[in-house]
Each structure stands twice: as C-alpha cells, then as structure tokens.
Amino acid sequence: MKGLAARRKWMAEILEALRERFGPMKHRLEDPFELLVAAILSQHTSDVNSERAFERLEKAAGRLNPEFLAGMSEREIAKHIRCAGLAKVKAGRLRQVSKKIVEEFNGDLSKVLRRPVEEARSLLLSFPGVGFKTADVVLAFSAKAPVIPVDTHLFTLARRLGVSDSKNYDEVRAAYERLIPEGGRAEAHLLLLNLGKKYCSARNPKCRECPVRRLCPSGKAYHKL
DNA sequence: CTCCGGCGAG
DNA sequence: CTCGCTGGAG
Numbered sequence: 294m295k296g297l298a299a300r301r302k303w304m305a306e307i308l309e310a311l312r313e314r315f316g317p318m319k320h321r322l323e324d325p326f327e328l329l330v331a332a333i334l335s336q337h338t339s340d341v342n343s344e345r346a347f348e349r350l351e352k353a354a355g356r357l358n359p360e361f362l363a364g365m366s367e368r369e370i371a372k373h374i375r376c377a378g379l380a381k382v383k384a385g386r387l388r389q390v391s392k393k394i395v396e397e398f399n400g401d402l403s404k405v406l407r408r409p410v411e412e413a414r415s416l417l418l419s420f421p422g423v424g425f426k427t428a429d430v431v432l433a434f435s436a437k438a439p440v441i442p443v444d445t446h447l448f449t450l451a452r453r454l455g456v457s458d459s460k461n462y463d464e465v466r467a468a469y470e471r472l473i474p475e476g477g478r479a480e481a482h483l484l485l486l487n488l489g490k491k492y493c494s495a496r497n498p499k500c501r502e503c504p505v506r507r508l509c510p511s512g513k514a515y516h517k518l
Numbered sequence: 519c520t521c522c523g524g525c526g527a528g
Numbered sequence: 529c530t531c532g533c534t535g536g537a538g
Contacts, residue, residue, distance in 0.1 A: 336535040342525055343534085378523040378533085386536085424536050444534040486534060496532080 297471070304472040307454070307505045311484040314504040318483040325402040325435040326394070327357050332427045333386050334377050340490075346377035359400045362391035386422025393420055406436040413438070425462045433482060439475035441466055441482050446489025453493060453511040 295303070312318075322328045330350070335343040350373045354361045362370065371384035398404045405416050413436060417428035429442035441447070443466050451457045457468035473481045492503040498511075506512035 332534085333536095335533095337522085337533065338535090339525075339533045345525095376524060378525070379521095379535090380523070382522050382536085422536070426535065430534085442534085446534065482534095490534080494532090 301472050301474075303508060304456075307508050308473070308477065308481055308484055310504045310508065311488055312480075315484060315487050318480055318487070320434040320479070320483065323435055325406055325431060326359055327351075328435045329390065329402065329423070329427070329431050330357055330362075330387060332430045333383055333390070333422050334374060336383070336422075336427070337379060338377050343377045346374040349373045349376070359391040359394040359402070362387055363395045383422075389421040390423065403435075406431070410436070410438045410440070414440075425466075429466070433479045437479070439470075439478050441469045441473065441478045443469070444486065444489075445495070446486050446493070447482070449495055450485055450489055450493055453498075453509065454505075455510045 320328075322331055331343070331347050334346050334350075350370070351357050353373050354365075365388065367381070367384045367388055370387055371380040374380050374383055374387075377383065394400060394402050405413050407413075408416065410432060414428055414432060417423050417431060418425070423431075426442050426444050429440045432438040433440050433442055443451075443462055447469070448460075448465060451459075451465050451468060456472065457465045459465050459468070469481070470478065488503075488505065492499045500506055500509075500512045500515045503509065503512055503515070506515040
C-alpha cells in the first residue's frame with residue numbers, strides 16, 4: 294500500500310489528465326433551488342433528457358421558485374417533465390420539497406445552506422426526494438461546501454481505481470475526500486463524472502481510449518498504449 | 519429488494 | 529427492437 298502523500302499525488306495526476314481531456318469544468322447552476330430541481334430531475338436519467346425537462350419547467354414557471362411549484366398540481370408538473378422519465382415520482386418530489394421550503398424556510402433554500410455543513414446536510418436529507426447524492430450536489434455547487442458527491446459513476450470509479458471497495462456512501466465519499474484537496478473537490482466530482490460517462494461506464498468501459506489508463510490499476514493491459 | 523419511465527444510442 | 533441513464537422511497 295502506497296503512502297497517503299503518494300496517493301494524493303496520483304489522484305492529482307488523474308484529475309490533471311481529465312482536465313486536459315475535458316477542459317476545466319464548472320456547474321451551470323448556482324441558485325440553490327434551481328440546482329435542487331435540476332438534481333431531482335437528473336436522478337437515474339441521462340443529462341440530455343433531464344436538461345430538456347428543466348428548460349420546459351422553467352419556461353412554464355417563468356423563473357423557477359418554490360412558491361410556484363408548490364402551487365402547481367402534481368399532474369401539471371408531471372406534464373412538463375415527462376421527457377425526463379420517472380415523471381410522476383419526480384413531480385411528487387418536486388412539489389413536496391417545494392412545499393416544505395415554502396412552509397419551513399419561508400421559500401428561501403439559502404437559509405438552509407448558511408448553516409454549518411453537517412447541519413445543512415441533515416436538513417437537506419430530511420427533504421422528500423433528497424438522498425445522499427442530491428444533498429451533496431447542492432452542498433458542493435451551491436453552498437460551496439468541500440464535499441464530493443458520489444453517484445453511480447463515482448462508485449464504479451472508486452472500485453476500478455482502487456480508491457475504495459466499499460458500498461457505503463459516506464465511506465466512498467471520505468475515501469475520495471482524503472485524496473482530493475478541499476478547493477478542487479467540486480471540479481473533481483464533475484471531471485470524474487465525465488470520465489464515467491464517456492469512458493468508464495459500468496458495462497463496456499473503453500479502457501483503450503481512457504485518458505487515465507496509465508494511472509488505473511484496472512487498465513493495466515493498456516498502460517503502454 | 520423492487521419500482522418508477524421517456525428517450526436516444528446501438 | 530433492447531438497453532441503460534449523474535437515485536430515492538417503500
């Protein structure tokens with residue numbers, strides 16, 4: 294087992310290789326509520342479809358806000374987001390979460406995000422439709438908290454890269470965070486996510502073309518390419 | 519563990 | 529045509 298310092302350097306090299314391939318990355322949305330809506334729409338759904346649903350909903354609502362969604366019927370919301378799939382489930386989540394924000398936080402989600410990170414996290418987790426991944430996405434990109442959201446791609450990558458074999462969300466997250474400095478964590482999430490989408494997919498990973506094959510224990514056969 | 523689901527890629 | 533897609537709840 295290599296030392297921690299060596300593993301941090303190794304991870305930095307991975308991220309640098311990804312930055313070269315994909316360019317520097319930044320999240321499109323920063324408004325906490327818009328980000329939450331986008332995150333819920335994206336659950337178990339490809340990005341093109343979830344973005345399309347987000348735009349439709351935004352157009353229907355004018356500027357997206359909790360009051361408007363809380364006032365819409367579930368059927369009405371579902372109609373606008375149908376193209377994202379899981380429409381009834383997501384419509385229910387969007388309406389309930391909006392109602393909760395209106396009733397308990399005066400319609401202002403940023404009130405939650407101003408709390409200490411762990412408190413904000415457990416508040417977000419109490420929202421309907423918000424699990425670990427969605428909560429951490431909001432914390433990372435809107436509250437600028439130094440957390441790394443772990444989705445299915447980052448789970449797979451953790452295993453293949455040898456970062457962690459755990460199936461426990463917080464353990465995998467901690468394993469990544471140990472290797473990545475606070476300032477780079479939000480971008481690291483996006484870079485690794487992109488690696489998962491474009492190369493390190495669950496079924497047929499494209500190791501031959503992978504930008505980090507030389508740094509990956511699972512890509513040994515392709516190290517010299 | 520199962521269910522929700524429209525959509526584009528292959 | 530089949531299949532997987534930035535999860536979460538019951």
